[in-house]
Amino acid sequence: MHISTALAAVLLSACTAAAAATCSPGSRPLPFPAGELSKDQFTAKGRRYRVHLPKSYDPTRRAPVILSYHGAHGTIEKQVALDGLTDPSRSNRDGDGYVVVYLQALVPAGASDPTKTEWQVAPAAAADKAHIDDLGFTADVLAALEASLCVDTRRLYATGKSQGGGFVGRVLACDTSSSSGLAHRFAAFAPVAGAYYILDTPRRAQCEPTDRVAIPCGGGGAREEGTPATPILAFHGGADETIPYRGEWRRATGSCLPDIRHWARQWVLPSSSASSSATAEKNTTIPGSRHGVRSAWGGSGGPGKDGEEEEAARVVLVYAGDDIGHDWPSTAENADNKGGPRAAFNASDEIVDWFGKWRLE
């Protein structure tokens, strides 16, 4: 009797929780066909995006959402092929139940190359404030999704490649200026080969050494004492010649690319305000790679292993290997690694696993 009473109480509370996790049936007709990429969608300001609903999408159940940002010169369609998040042949199938949304960058005014789409993180796009507001674009896309789909607003995630990764890891994740900052709406971030530009560094001495340069970020040093930043998982190759792992100063644009490890460490709680387990670094080598290593900070769990009593690390930097270039790491051939060395792991699979660990309270 006691057991069944307890069970009934558990079932009752489960039902109450489930009610909050659903949307009323009928109120939200399917705006896109499930299991395929939607046609072009446009925000009120004319920005283009496309949505992939998983086959399992149920308009009465709240679904998690991944935003994916392509690289410079890129398009939505290139990013769909590169991240493979919606590819049914990928090891985690059917988008793993995620709604995946692809956003299209613009070409900044005055660009000499009319095909060079860029995100607000990079010098030319950041300077074109009259036309380019990618944070506003992101907010508009989220609003449109929440209006037309049954979205789990506690499970919004963002990933991206190169400038798209830079936008995620240097702009979106840093948008903590006010309580309405977009960074607070995401449960986790996962940039790949990110271009984490620091602007307004016309002199070399303002950038070098690149592993010391101050990273102006609302989510980093300036965050409230003791408040951990949003969990972040970043990937970078040691042979990346486009966005070097060790960083570099760019004279032509007066911009600075920080050392990647240095950039990642900003997300770790300052040791003054955290227990040693929250700041300790844990390295795990990546089998089959050339000196590839996962460095994890915070949490008692190892990187990628989420034991039941263990809290997962909140900050993970995956150094993909000495021979990995400006790539979306994959064991299979993709547009980035074609003809060159391939990674010993699939970044997309890790990203999906990582996102699955985090949700907003």
Ligand SMILES: *[C@@H]1O[C@H](CO)[C@@H](O)[C@H](O)[C@H]1NC(C)=O
């Ligand atoms: C990586 O993904 C590809 C499919 O895109 C798959 O063939 C391969 O087995 C995966 N590799 C690993 C290590 O899971």
Ligand SMILES: *[C@@H]1O[C@H](CO)[C@@H](O)[C@H](O)[C@H]1NC(C)=O
């Ligand atoms: C982890 O690996 C990185 C890169 O090889 C190295 O710089 C760092 O010192 C290592 N940390 C520990 C705690 O071993």
